[in-house]
Amino acid sequence: MEIKFSSIKVPSSLIPHEKEEIDQTKQISEYIYEAVRNSDVIDLDIDEKILFIYSIFTSKLVDNVLENSYSYLYGLKGYKYLSGDISIVLSETITFATLHTLYDVKIENILPFRTVKYLGTIADALIDLEKELKLAKELETESGLLFINVRAAMSPRSYYVVDKIWKSILNLELVRYPDNYGLISLLTRDKETLKESFIFITPQ
Amino acid sequence: MNCKNLNKAIVMLWVGDSKEAEEDAKECMNLLKEEIPNLRILIKEAKIEAESEYLLPKTLREKGLNPEDLLKLAMYELSRRIYLFSGDTKSKERSGVIYLWLDLGVKKILRGYCEDCYGYVSTLLGSGFVVMVDGVIYAEFLGTDEDKAVESVLGAIKGHRKNK
Numbered sequence: 001m002e003i004k005f006s007s008i009k010v011p012s013s014l015i016p017h018e019k020e021e022i023d024q025t026k027q028i029s030e031y032i033y034e035a036v037r038n039s040d041v042i043d044l045d046i047d048e049k050i051l052f053i054y055s056i057f058t059s060k061l062v063d064n065v066l067e068n069s070y071s072y073l074y075g076l077k078g079y080k081y082l083s084g085d086i087s088i089v090l091s092e093t094i095t096f097a098t099l100h101t102l103y104d105v106k107i108e109n110i111l112p113f114r115t116v117k118y119l120g121t122i123a124d125a126l127i128d129l130e131k132e133l134k135l136a137k138e139l140e141t142e143s144g145l146l147f148i149n150v151r152a153a154m155s156p157r158s159y160y161v162v163d164k165i166w167k168s169i170l171n172l173e174l175v176r177y178p179d180n181y182g183l184i185s186l187l188t189r190d191k192e193t194l195k196e197s198f199i200f201i202t203p204q
Numbered sequence: 205m206n207c208k209n210l211n212k213a214i215v216m217l218w219v220g221d222s223k224e225a226e227e228d229a230k231e232c233m234n235l236l237k238e239e240i241p242n243l244r245i246l247i248k249e250a251k252i253e254a255e256s257e258y259l260l261p262k263t264l265r266e267k268g269l270n271p272e273d274l275l276k277l278a279m280y281e282l283s284r285r286i287y288l289f290s291g292d293t294k295s296k297e298r299s300g301v302i303y304l305w306l307d308l309g310v311k312k313i314l315r316g317y318c319e320d321c322y323g324y325v326s327t328l329l330g331s332g333f334v335v336m337v338d339g340v341i342y343a344e345f346l347g348t349d350e351d352k353a354v355e356s357v358l359g360a361i362k363g364h365r366k367n368k
Contacts, residue, residue: 015258016258017258017259017261018259019255019259023256023258047326049333049342050326050337052342053335053337053340053342055218056214056215056218056340100337106338107215107337107338107340108211108212108338110211111211111282112214113282115282115285116281116285119277119278119281120247120251121247121264121274121277121278122277122278126275145271145275147271170257170258173258173261174260174261174264174274176261177261177262177265178265180271
């Protein structure tokens with residue numbers, strides 16, 4: 001299946017953490033949203049068969065991700081409601097499939113935590129960069145932990161997407177700050193295709 | 205990082221080998237359980253102390269809670285879920301491949317794991333397909349029996365095994 005892909009890097013120094021700073025996390029989320037919308041897009045071909053494999057790491061007991069992805073891809077919504085469970089499972093699956101396709105990330109190096117997110121102090125998944133050289137190279141490092149937050153926004157309303165980016169930053173910073181790496185993986189619908197956006201947060 | 209078998213436990217659950225998953229999860233819980241109560245107390249305190257949500261990361265660090273500590277709590281909780289909800293073992297084994305056979309009538313699904321497999325295989329079979337990534341296998345068939353399905357999966361991954 002062919003999807004659109006783009007990525008940007010956000011230095012963590014832009015994100016406020018200190019009492020002396022004003023909380024501008026929301027405004028920064030708006031800038032990130034604009035940057036994602038305007039960043040260069042590439043076509044990414046994902047072997048749809050691997051989506052079945054990455055269902056290992058999804059947080060909800062939902063199968064048939066491939067069939068569901070095509071309903072979104074072809075815009076076959078009709079008179080029905082979009083399902084949040086399906087869109088998040090789809091986003092989780094495509095996140096890991098993208099990491100495999102672009103960065104050769106190995107299954108044994110992925111730890112999913114979305115099922116214990118109620119703790120309030122953990123992201124959705126973790127990859128140890130020391131074991132994933134290609135991904136580490138993308139982030140210009142050799143070590144560190146990459147905490148991933150997975151999001152899906154199938155509605156085109158911008159405030160809705162900004163809100164998701166904002167919540168992701170707050171969530172990621174809890175575990176990432178100050179020295180580790182963050183990734184907000186955002187799946188959206190872009191006309192007749194799915195668009196996967198990687199927003200990397202790098203320590204600085 | 206502790207609990208290096210936690211990822212394996214998740215894969216084992218997916219192929220229906222609950223016993224193996226439970227053992228790995230139990231090991232992780234035992235490794236971490238002594239530290240967990242104190243971590244929970246510190247996190248609770250930090251949440252009360254932080255005046256605003258954006259200040260919580262720094263407050264957590266000031267309390268001595270680093271990312272590794274938060275990770276320990278998450279790994280403990282995850283292994284606890286695996287341990288509690290793993291259910292019955294439904295997997296089988298053949299030629300070093302642990303697999304789960306799901307007969308849905310019109311469609312049959314095989315999920316598998318092979319310790320000595322590596323790389324990536326993706327191929328169409330006569331009446332279905334098989335895909336293998338880093339030892340994890342998924343295959344679908346229309347109208348075949350379990351024995352033939354396992355045979356064709358073994359055939360498809362043959363070139364990607366260390367112990368030939």
